[in-house]
Amino acid sequence: MSIDVQPGSQVSVTVTAEPTNEAAAKTLSRVFARDPANRKLRMQRKKLRLYKMDGRQRGGRIWMVRPKAPRLCQPKKGDSCHLFTTSSLINDLRSVSRFVDVKPNG
Numbered sequence: 023m024s025i026d027v028q029p030g031s032q033v034s035v036t037v038t039a040e041p042t043n044e045a046a047a048k049t050l051s052r053v054f055a056r057d058p059a060n061r062k063l064r065m066q067r068k069k070l071r072l073y074k075m076d077g078r079q080r081g082g083r084i085w086m087v088r089p090k091a092p093r094l095c096q097p098k099k100g101d102s103c104h105l106f107t108t109s110s111l112i113n114d115l116r117s118v119s120r121f122v123d124v125k126p127n128g
Contacts, residue, residue, distance in 0.1 A: 025116050025124050029109050032127040036102040039121045046118050053114050054095045057103035063094040
């Protein structure tokens with residue numbers, strides 16, 4: 023399935039099938055986190071990461087150990103979001119095109 027959208031347009035993304043591999047699940051999570059409705063989750067994730075950051079001395083300097091960001095947005099089959107497209111988002115959508123349906127908002 024090809025995705026024919028231009029950067030700068032609004033699209034609706036709907037999950038049509040569960041991802042079969044971990045990389046696709048991470049990409050879908052990253053795509054759905056860009057939805058303005060999920061802003062609260064992004065801010066929650068940011069606070070969690072700042073709280074769990076650990077400073078250690080390494081070579082006479084403070085080294086900040088940053089944990090990996092938790093996946094708070096895990097879309098299931100049938101979930102949808104509305105996004106403003108950028109070139110990086112289009113690349114992400116192409117990589118998971120077999121699991122999503124992308125339609126322009128118009």
